[in-house]
Amino acid sequence: MAALACERVWVDRARFNDAECKYYESLSKGTANNSQCTLVSEIAKAREHIKNSLEKMDGIATLAASPVSSDAMDRIATLEKENNDLRKIVEDLKSLCLESQKRITVLEENIAGKSNGSVATAPVVIAAIAKKADADDDDDGVDLFASDSEDESAEAARIREERLAAYAAKKSKKPALIAKSSLVLDVKPWDDETDLKLMEVEIRKITTDGLLWGASKFVPVAFGIKKLSISCVVEDDKVSIDWLTEEIEKQEDYVQSVDVAAFNKI
Structure with missing residues (x-):
């Protein structure tokens, strides 16, 4: 036995071969069963799809055959x-x-x-x-209706003259357009001790035809000094802006300078 144990002989080879054959047979049977199951499921799905399609077609045919309400x-x-x-x-x-x-x-x-x-x-x-x-001037023939035509022409001339006179009178009564200007004057005093209210009173004493004084206010300048901002309306043909500023600057006790802050035609 010791000698047989040392020999390189596969004594149970037939048994192992049988076992290997049975193993591969079992594997082949399992694959066949799996394939068969897959095929069966696919066939079942196809049948279900066909059945559903036929049911839908039957429903469409039923709707087509049914009368509209x-x-x-x-x-x-x-x-x-x-x-x-x-x-x-x-x-x-x-x-x-x-x-x-x-x-x-x-x-x-x-x-x-x-x-x-x-x-x-x-x-x-x-x-x-x-x-x-x-032709009428050169006609020397006798006009039996000359008197009537002359009367009519005289009446037409009289009516025309009356209309012209009425139009001239109406036009003369129409008031002429008077050009006016609106001004805002900035009047600066000498210092902060100047009495601005008294300065405004003296400026408003300047009156002439075509000059109308308006509202006024005291506007701060700097260092406590204020200036007088006063508005007025002047007729351009009667009052000159230069003349008005010169008249205001004549108040030398109060006024240092006069500037035109705003000028608008009316």
Whole structure:
């Protein structure tokens, strides 16, 4: 036995071969079973899909075969009627717009033609009137209605003279436009001890035709010194701005200088 143990001999090889064959057979059977299960599931899914498709087709056929309700038909008829009415209204509006455009075009052409015609025929009318006047002057025949025409021409001349006189009187009564200016004057005192209220009183004593004093206020300048800001309205033809500033600067006890802060035409 010791000698056999040392030999390199596989005594149970047949048993191991049988076991290996059985193992691979079991593996092949398991793979076949798995494939069979997968195929069966796919077939079941296909059958379910076909069944669902057939049921949907049956439902569609049923809906197509079933009659539409009367309410739906009434609503469809109402919508069709409203659609036809709207189309008719749109067509009427379109035709009205086209007709209006045509009328406007015709009116514009007529106005343009009349304007051109009046301009073109004015010299012709003037020449005809002059020719008729010359013919009347050169006519030596007897006019049985001369007295009536003379009376009518005298009456027309009198009416014309009256109208001209009335127009001239109305125009003379119309007031002429008076040009005025609005000023804001800044009057600066000598120092902070100057009595600004008394200075304003002295400035307002300057009066003349066409000068109207307005509101005033005291505006701080610096270091406690204030200036007088006073507004006025002057008529340009009667009061000069230079003259007014010179008159204010004559108040030498109060006024150091005068500046025009704002100037507007009225």
